[in-house]
Amino acid sequence: MADLRVEDATLTHAQAAFRTAGSRLGPVVWALKGLDSGVVGATPLAEKLQDANALLAAELGITGQALTELAARADEIGAAFGGVDQALARWAGAAR
Helix, strand or coil: CCCCCCCHHHHHHHHHHHHHHHHHHHHHHHHHHCCCHHHHCCHHHHHHHHHHHHHHHHHHHHHHHHHHHHHHHHHHHHHHHHHHHHHHHHHHHHHC
């Protein structure tokens, strides 16, 4: 039977990656919101560009929030596996 193993370092690395990715999206969202779509000239084109910017900024904001929440869930996963690991160790010690 194979052992199920989740290393603390793996969870820590995943959390850092999720948080870094989420924080890097923030400036992109602000840059998109700050674009002046009027510089393209024609009103129909400017409106389409403004709509596209707003949609992309919203979606990137949602993705950044999801990455932040995923990092928090990795904390919960680590705690859950740690609790299971401790319970199994106690059970194995009692079974000897």
